[in-house]
Amino acid sequence: MEGYRPRTQNGQMVFELQDGIFKRLCLQAQQNPELNYYLIIDEINRGDIPRIFGELLTVLEKNKRGKKILLPLSRQEFSVPPNVYIIGTMNTADRSIALLDTALRRRFGFIELMPDTELLKDAVVDGIPLGSWLHSLNNRICQNIGRDARNLQIGHAYLMEKDRPIHSLPRLMRVVQEDIIPLLEEYCYEDYKTLELILGSVLVDAKQQRIRHELFEPGREDAFIEALLEHIPELTIPEDRLVEIDDLLENDIDEQNSD
Secondary structure, X not given: OEEEEEEEEOOXXXXXXXXXXXXXXXXXXXXXXXXXXXXXXXXXXXXXXXXXXXXXXXXXXXXXXXXXXXXXOOOOEEOOOOOEEEEEOOOOOOOOOOOOOHHHHOOOOOOOOXXXXXXXXXXXXXXXXXXXXXXXXXXXXXXXXXXXXXXXOOOHHHHEEOOEEOOOXXXXXXXXXXXXXXXXXXXXXXXXXXXXHHHOOOOEEOOOOEEOHHHHOOOOXXXXXXXHHOOOOOOOOOHHHHHHHHHHHHHHHHHHHHX
């Protein structure tokens, strides 16, 4: 709203009361009632919103717009015009931060944004239908993780770049290895049995408590593809590729035994 900011005056540091972003926005909106003004707050629940907004919370409600309050520093009367809108985003999967309190929740409408596999429905990378794979992956997350699973689904943005689905296998392999798998490891608290149920027995070796990162090495592309296709029932895996996967798993067992 407003606060004291330092500035130099005659070679001396002084503090001057200045209007904040939201106050300036509201003053501009009052001068242009025919236009709509928006304040977008990313990850709104990371801040102490009741403390930040203070008495302003009272006049944020749509049926209280125009009601005047007295600002504590400038002692000026202030109101929020009806053509000002506040949009806040929040990540409900992040339990390390508090959710919005009841007082603030009453003053906002909520729109849930879930993964949208329709944006990926026509995207196929080396035989992998990205939309079907993501839908299947999220179903397994919901089936195998606890009560917060619905909020822990993988978003479609992981499989997009510059507003378009990713189109290269190396890029997909990198996203799965560096983004999706570490995220799921955190969700599962390194419970490899649950990870195996979600990602499949080709990608996860539950007995050895490890991810088969060798699938991401050059020359293992076919095995990686089939690892992702393992849980998409409508797609069949050619027999020759099944043999390749079996050989991979057998080689892993042999290497472990030799160690």
